[in-house]
Amino acid sequence: MNTMTGYFNFVRLDREKCKGCVNCIKKCPTEAIRVRQGKAEIIEQKCIDCGECIRACPNKAKYVETDSTALLQEYKYRIALPSPSLYGQFRDPINPVRLLTALRDLGFDDAFEVAVGAEVVAAETKRLFQTGKLQGPVISSACPAVVRLIQVRFPELTSRILPLAPPSEVAAHLARYLKARELGIPEQEIGIFYLTPCSAKVTSIKAPVGGIPSFIDGAFSIQQLYPRLSHLVKQVKGVQHPGGYSRASGLGIGFGISGGEQAAVGLENQLVADGIASVIDVLEELEMGHLDGIDYIEARACSGGCVGGILNVVNGHVARARLDKIIREQNRSSLPLHERFPELDRLDYKVPRIHVEPRPMVYLDSNINGAMAKMTAAEKILKKLPGLDCGACGAPNCKALAEDIVLGKAEETNCIFILRERIMTLGMKVYNLAGIKPLTLSLEDLEKEGEE
Amino acid sequence: MGDKAEQAIMLEFTLQGQDFIRAGEASSEIKQRLKKLGFKPDVVRRAAIVAYESEMNVIIHARKGTLRVEITPRKILIQALDEGPGIADIEQAMQEGFSTAPDMIRELGFGAGMGLPNIKRFADEFKIQSRVGEGTLLEIIIHADKG
Structure with missing residues (x-):
């Protein structure tokens, strides 16, 4: 954390590689970058960690600071949280069970799908609407770059953000809750590690925006673990992961692509926006009161959804095509989580609530x-x-x-x-x-x- | 504001009737300005909606017009002056759902008869003058210390 400004940012600059060109300053949706003395400098107050500058840099001078795998040693029991977009990174359509098994072979004690958290969020969202506790238009809280964009550029719309923790946090919370009870160990002995395609997620773990601390203990980029993981995935013999709560259906996995959350929430009037420019357009419309008939807005900063995240390995469109197949397959073979495990409703488990505060930018003067x-x-x-x-x-x-x-x-x-x-x-x-x-x-x- | 002179920013936009391609540009610019100046979110929102509805009224109904905005730290004055058909019965035009917009425009999603009622609802002060066959003048004030 920068103690001078109180803001966190995890997009970093490799000063050796930066040539001081203007590609990143022109792509930044919040105009948060200036080139000074030949190097691109980020104005922290304005940065939302969306990663557009990383995408735009021709010299690969920008990167996201993720955790070192040495962090795993600090916990007795380690759980991996694979993001749905990870499933789209492998050439042969991958069975999620095979992937969970490979993650155990990689050194985790267990693996729990973020997609499970997604299903829980979707079901709870639907319930809140049906019981009249939520009224539209509500904006999804799943994309951390969108949440931060709203905080700085559309402060008034923070009250429209879904008051539920995002799928990754819910998955972490649920995994720890269930595992601690299953093994009879203290919750703090369990370390939860997110395999993420997203620069903004890294920040949201270190600097949560919803008024509650993150349930995730570390973040690794998909790129970071991919080389070993892709090798291990091929070595898996038979099915070894027990599944259970840690397995999601196609509905949850669908959160990895744009439109997937809409399908899982399943309300009458929904709108999907992906790509930061489209999201800004939609938020402008919402701010003007033009979206009054809409119940739910699924907004993703990356084009195509999380498969378009900058920390992925393969092209977002390719990953989407693969994910589409997996989703169809998983929808055929399994029921949605709450139908498979009705006892989840009976546990005293509560989906963590968040409250996002506005963080308006001071543009010219505070007066x-x-x-x-x-x-x-x-x-x-x-x-x-x-x-x-x-x-x-x-x-x-x-x-x-x-x-x-x-x-x-x-x-x-x-x-x-x-x-x-x-x-x-x-x-x-x-x-x-x-x-x-x-x-x-x-x-x-x-x-x-x-x-x- | 102490003894410093109170600032004022004037903006003026020329509006062309039936120009649905540029429709909303003026009010969008007004919204961006107010946000940048640091007005309260509710003030920005109300002024933006009032400006938008006024702008659309001119584009839907009139031949041409002008949207003028005077921004001071205390209040935002929005004036929409048009050369158009004018309004015969203002009381009727102020009712929700009343509209004289042709079907073609309604198909575009405009002209639902909420424009004037919305303007009045979000304004702190609201004046309307109209002469049939000549045009209409709207004058709205949003107080910046409210909301």
Whole structure:
């Protein structure tokens, strides 16, 4: 945690690799990056950890700081939580039981599908709607980048976020709850480790936004464990994982692709948005009150859903095609969790609740009068700028530069067009000055100068 | 605000009747500005909805018009002035569900007869003047210290 600002960010820059180009600053949905002294700097207050800059970087200079597998040693009993998108990373359609078995071979004591948490969330969401405890439009809490986007850019909409912990957290909570009772060991001896495709998830574990601490003890990227896991998956002989609570149906696995949550929640009026730009458009509509007939909004920052997450190994579309197959297969072979395990309802188990607070950005000034003076000043500067939005000044567009100038974080001459203009004006001045004839020089002296 | 002069920002947008491609641009710009200035979320939302409905009224019903906004720290003044058919019976036009929008526009999802009632509902002060055959003037004030 940055103790100066109080914000967490886990997107990191490899300064060696960063060439200071403008690709990332232009793709950032919250304009949170500036290039300074040849390196891309993140403004922590604005960053939502969506990972768009990692995707945009041609030099692979950005990465997400995940945990070291050495962390596993700190717990007596280790449970892996595989994200649904992990199932789409293998060339041959994988049986989830085979995957859970391979995870045990990898060094975990057990594995529990995040998709189980997804089914629990979906069922609870539906129940809350049916009992009138929730009224639309409600925005899914599953995508942490969307939740953080709402906190900073759409603060008023935080009250519309589903008050249930996201599937990964519910899976962690449920896995620990059930395992501690099954083994008769204290809950804190169990370590829960998430295998995630998502940069924002890493942050949400270290810096939860819902007012409750995370139930997950560590996060590994899918990329991090993939090489060994893909090898182990091929070695699995027979079916060794017992399944039980830790196994989900196609409904839960469907959370890995966009539209999957909608299918699992199954309300009358639902809307699906994927890709950060589409999500922003939908939130703008919602903010204007145009989505009043909608009950539930499934929003995912990554295009295609979690299979499009930046910490995956294979192309999101390819993973989606594979996941589609697995979902169909799992829906044929098993009933949804609550139908298979009605006793889950009888346990005193409660789905963890969250409450997301707004975290509005201060754009120009915390005082409105001051902000207005700055906006007026920025407007004047903007008129002088070329309007090309080239990014050569290190800001994503001319408007952002104008605001940076007003905030004292940049200068007009950071714009290469203004700089060129100033040099030209200066050049003209120098030329004109050079043309002035000193009174002490005779006409002949000046003629000689002309001949040279 | 102390002894510092109170700031004001004026915005003016020209609106073209039936221009559904650019519809909503003016109110979207107004919303972004108010957010950036740090007005309370509820104030931003109410002003944005009022601006949007006013903008759409001009686009749906009038030949052309102007949306003017005057932002000060205390209040937001929104004026929509149009050259259009005018409103014969204002009382009737203020009723929820009453609309003179043609079917073609309703098929686009507009003209449900909620525009004026919504504007009035979200405004702190609301004035309407209209002359049949000439046009309509809406004047709305949103107080920034409310909400």
